[in-house]
Amino acid sequence: MADAILRVNDLYTGYDGIPVIFGVSLEVMPGELVAIVGANGAGKTTTMRTISGLNHPLKGNILFEGTDISKFAAHEILKLGISYVPEGRRIFSKLSVEKNLSLGAYTEHSKTEIRRRLEELLEIFPVLGDRSKQIAETLSGGEQQMLAIARGLMSRPKLLMLDEMSLGLMPSMVEKMMDTITAINRTGTTVLLVEQMVQEALEIAHRGYVIQSGKIVQAGTARELLDSEEVRKAYLGM
Ligand SMILES: Nc1ncnc2c1ncn2[C@@H]1O[C@H](COP(=O)(O)OP(=O)(O)O)[C@@H](O)[C@H]1O
Ligand SMILES: [Mg+2]
Known part of the structure; x- marks a missing residue:
């Protein structure tokens, strides 16, 4: 096993x-x-x-x-x-969806790599793609939660x-x-x-x-x- x-x-x-x-x-x-x-x-x-x-x-x-x-x-x-998405949708409410996601990449500095991950994630979260320039606090509760998860995935966690x-x-x-x-x-x-x-x-x-x-x-x-x-x-x- x-x-x-x-x-x-x-x-x-x-x-x-x-x-x-x-x-x-x-x-x-x-x-x-x-x-x-x-x-x-x-x-x-x-x-x-x-x-x-x-x-x-x-x-x-x-x-x-x-x-x-x-x-x-x-x-x-x-x-x-290990990426932990805490309870309570902790996102940067005054930043755009895209900016929130880029910040989730933490240790990754290559702009091309960050862009690649963004595009990959937007396939799983199409609603975020439609709203990528929107300020995070203007998203619905469910969309903010999706954003929190997507951000947690930007660091490419194993867990x-x-x-x-x-x-x-x-x-x-x-x-x-x-x-x-x-x-x-x-x-x-x-x-x-x-x-x-x-x-x-x-x-x-x-x-x-x-x-x-x-x-x-x-x-x-x-x-x-x-x-x-x-x-x-x-x-x-x-
Ligand atoms: N910051 C804290 N300080 C002291 N006790 C806490 C704190 N956070 C949670 N607790 C206590 O720890 C226990 C478990 O809480 P928690 O892990 O938040 O449960 P759950 O996430 O299942 O609702 C509860 O009795 C709660 O009151
Ligand atoms: Mg809890």
């Missing part, structure tokens, strides 16, 4: 030395689309922040392509190929981590968002996403983990989780 691209081992992490994540272990294989699902406050964002180097483990470790990144700074982790992309979107937009994430994964980018929208996330994921009060309480293929009585009762209202 191939090696995991990301492996989280017995992770404890929190704020000011007080853990809110208690022994989380998970893995993502190259090419996979993995979802961590759970209610508000379960610890999804804290887990993502720790993988991306914005928080640090109190205990346990995080391996990316076999390298222990637990003590790495966020910019080093980004450089290794794209998405935090609550569906939050605040209307149902038709959520569906579009999930289709877009599927399309990104099909182009070869490994995706780890966290979602409160359990059903929607599991419908596009290969595998999933259920997180509750800082612990993984269930893991399996997306199908197994969708069929699980516990998941259906707790998250799908069935």
Whole structure:
């Protein structure tokens, strides 16, 4: 079996030395689309922040392509190929769509290369192409979210981590968002996403983990989780 691209081992992490994540272990294989699902406050964002180097483990470790990144700074982790798109559509609201995207290329300085990536991305996000000169804050909520993801892809990450992309979107937009994430994964980018929208996330994921009060309480293929009585009762209202 191939090696995991990301492996989280017995992770404890929190704020000011007080853990809110208690022994989380998970893995993502190259090419996979993995979802961590759970209610508000379960610890999804804290887990993502720790993988991306914005928080640090109190205990346990995080391996990316076999390298222990637990003590790495966020910019080093980004450089290794992990791109984190945080919750809440953090874009540069006063800059154009195109400028927002170019800034996402970070370490890439070649204008030709940046242009090439832009054009490639606009195929996945045609709506951004139509609006490339528009100021970001004038986009709709769904378009801003798409822009945040597209910007996260400009650094050509090996692993794209998405935090609550569906939050605040209307149902038709959520569906579009999930289709877009599927399309990104099909182009070869490994995706780890966290979602409160359990059903929607599991419908596009290969595998999933259920997180509750800082612990993984269930893991399996997306199908197994969708069929699980516990998941259906707790998250799908069935
Ligand atoms: N900056 C912070 N300082 C202290 N506690 C926090 C902070 N951010 C989140 N928490 C706490 O950590 C727990 C997990 O939160 P979070 O990871 O944001 O959950 P989720 O993303 O699943 O909603 C919650 O109990 C939350 O109150
Ligand atoms: Mg969160």
